[in-house]
Amino acid sequence: MTTPVFAVVGHPNKGKSSVVSTLAHDDSVAIAARAGTTVVCREYPMKIDGELIYTLVDTPGFQRARKVWDWLQVQQVTAAEHRAAVERFVAQHRETGEFPDECELLTPVLEGAGILYVVDGSLPYGPEYEAEMEILRWTGQPSLALINRIGSEDHVEQWKAALRQYFQVVRVFDAVNAPFAARLDLLRAFGQLEQDWAPALDRAVEILESERARQQSRAARAIGEMLADVLSESTTRHLSTGDDPKAYHDALEQKFMQKLRDRERRGRVAVEEVYDQHIVERSEVDVELLDSDLFSTDDWYFWGLNRRQLVTAGATSGAVVGGALDVALGGATFLLGTAIGAAVGGATAAFGGARLTQIKVLTLPLGGLLLQCGPIRHENFPYVVLGRALHHHRVLSGRTHADRTTLTLAEEAATGLGQIDTDTRKSLDAIFRRLREGAAAHEVCDELAAAVGAILAAE
Numbered sequence: 001m002t003t004p005v006f007a008v009v010g011h012p013n014k015g016k017s018s019v020v021s022t023l024a025h026d027d028s029v030a031i032a033a034r035a036g037t038t039v040v041c042r043e044y045p046m047k048i049d050g051e052l053i054y055t056l057v058d059t060p061g062f063q064r065a066r067k068v069w070d071w072l073q074v075q076q077v078t079a080a081e082h083r084a085a086v087e088r089f090v091a092q093h094r095e096t097g098e099f100p101d102e103c104e105l106l107t108p109v110l111e112g113a114g115i116l117y118v119v120d121g122s123l124p125y126g127p128e129y130e131a132e133m134e135i136l137r138w139t140g141q142p143s144l145a146l147i148n149r150i151g152s153e154d155h156v157e158q159w160k161a162a163l164r165q166y167f168q169v170v171r172v173f174d175a176v177n178a179p180f181a182a183r184l185d186l187l188r189a190f191g192q193l194e195q196d197w198a199p200a201l202d203r204a205v206e207i208l209e210s211e212r213a214r215q216q217s218r219a220a221r222a223i224g225e226m227l228a229d230v231l232s233e234s235t236t237r238h239l240s241t242g243d244d245p246k247a248y249h250d251a252l253e254q255k256f257m258q259k260l261r262d263r264e265r266r267g268r269v270a271v272e273e274v275y276d277q278h279i280v281e282r283s284e285v286d287v288e289l290l291d292s293d294l295f296s297t298d299d300w301y302f303w304g305l306n307r308r309q310l311v312t313a314g315a316t317s318g319a320v321v322g323g324a325l326d327v328a329l330g331g332a333t334f335l336l337g338t339a340i341g342a343a344v345g346g347a348t349a350a351f352g353g354a355r356l357t358q359i360k361v362l363t364l365p366l367g368g369l370l371l372q373c374g375p376i377r378h379e380n381f382p383y384v385v386l387g388r389a390l391h392h393h394r395v396l397s398g399r400t401h402a403d404r405t406t407l408t409l410a411e412e413a414a415t416g417l418g419q420i421d422t423d424t425r426k427s428l429d430a431i432f433r434r435l436r437e438g439a440a441a442h443e444v445c446d447e448l449a450a451a452v453g454a455i456l457a458a459e
Contacts, residue, residue, distance in 0.1 A: 009115060029058060044058065049211075057108045060104050065132040109139050114142045116144055122149045124155050125155060130162075221453075390452075395407065427450075427451045
C-alpha cells in the first residue's frame with residue numbers, strides 16, 4: 001500500500017504552512033504573516049502510534065512563475081512531453097542557481113507528490129496565477145485546489161470558476177478553523193484522484209477517526225480525575241495550643257483556593273496534551289484560563305446548574321436526608337421528613353446560606369490544633385468545575401494546529417453545561433453526593449471518567 005505524499009504549493013503568503021500544520025496535526029510548522037517564511041521544502045510526516053499514514057511537504061511560494069512558464073512554452077513540446085520539460089527546467093536551473101524557489105517546490109512534485117494548490121479566496125483572481133497552474137498541470141501529478149480565505153473579502157466564486165479549469169477537485173478550506181470532519185473529507189477527496197492512494201487514505205481516515213475517539217476518552221479521564229481531586233481537596237495547618245485559629249483563617253482559605261485553581265489549570269494542560277496542542281498561548285489576563293474565577297459565585301449559574309436544576313439537585317439530596325429521618329421514626333412523620341428535607345435542601349442549594357469554604361478546628365491527640373479548609377460541599381460547585389472543563393474541551397478539541405491565536409475561553413462564547421441527558425445527570429448527582437459524604441477521589445475516578453465521556457460523545 002503506497003503511503004501518499006502531498007506537496008502544498010502556491011503563491012507566497014496564501015496559507016500553505018497553515019494547511020500543512022492543520023493536516024499534519026503539527027504545531028511546530030512555522031507560520032508568519034510575512035511572505036517568504038518557508039524557503040526550503042520540509043516534510044511533516046503524519047504518524048499515529050508509530051504508523052505513517054501520509055506526509056505533507058511545506059514548500060516555498062512561486063516567485064517568478066511567469067518566466068518559468070515562458071521558458072516552458074519555448075520548448076514547443078507535445079502534451080506527452082510536458083513533464084519531461086519541467087524536469088529539464090529544474091535540472092538546468094538547479095545547476096545555475098536560478099529560480100531557486102521554483103526548483104525547490106517542483107522537486108517533491110516531480111518525485112511523485114500529489115499537489116495541494118492553495119489560494120487566498122479573500123483576494124480577487126488574477127491572470128498572474130495562471131502561469132503557476134499551467135506549470136503544475138504540466139507535471140501530470142494528481143492535483144487538488146484549496147481556496148483558503150485569509151481576509152474578510154469574498155471572491156470564492158470567482159476563484160472556483162478559474163480553478164475548475166485546471167484542477168480535478170476544488171474545495172473551500174479554512175486552514176485555521178477547519179472542523180475535524182472537513183479535514184477527513186479532504187483526504188477522501190484526494191483518494192478519489194489517485195487509485196493507488198485510495199486504500200492508504202481510507203486507512204488514514206479510519207485511523208484518524210479511531211484516534212479521535214481515543215483522544216476523547218483520554219480527555220474524559222483527565223477531566224474526571226481533575227474533578228475528583230478538586231472536589232475532595234482540603235488544606236490543613238498545624239497550630240500550637242495557644243494560637244488563635246481565626247488569625248489564620250484567611251491565609252488558609254486563600255491557600256486552599258489557590259490549590260484548586262492550580263489543579264484546574266493542570267487539568268486544562270492535560271487535555272491540551274491529549275490533543276497534541278503543545279504551544280497554546282495565553283496572555284497574562286488569561287492566567288486563570290477562563291475570564292471568570294473559579295470561585296466567583298456570580299457566574300455559577302452560568303457555568304453550573306441554573307436555579308431550577310439546582311433546586312432539583314438540592315431537593316434530591318435533601319430528600320435522602322429526610323427519608324432517613326422517616327425511617328428512624330418508623331414512618332410516624334407520614335413522609336413529612338422527606339418533604340421537609342427536600343424543601344430545605346433545594347432552598348439551600350439555590351440560595352446559599354453558608355460560606356463556600358468552611359474551616360474546621362480539630363484538637364490533636366498529642367497537643368496543638370489542626371485547621372482544615374475544605375473540601376467544598378456546595379451542590380453547585382462540582383457542576384461549575386465540570387461546566388468550565390467542558391467549555392475548555394469544546395474550544396480546544398475544535399482548534400487546529402494552525403491556530404496560533406491566544407486561547408480564549410470567554411463566557412460569551414460558552415454554553416455552560418449544555419445538554420446533559422437525565423441518566424448522566426443522575427450518575428453525576430450520585431457521584432458528587434458520595435464525594436460530599438467523604439468518598440476518596442480514587443474511588444470515583446472511573447465513574448466520573450465514564451460520565452464525562454458520555455457527555456463528550458453526545459456533543
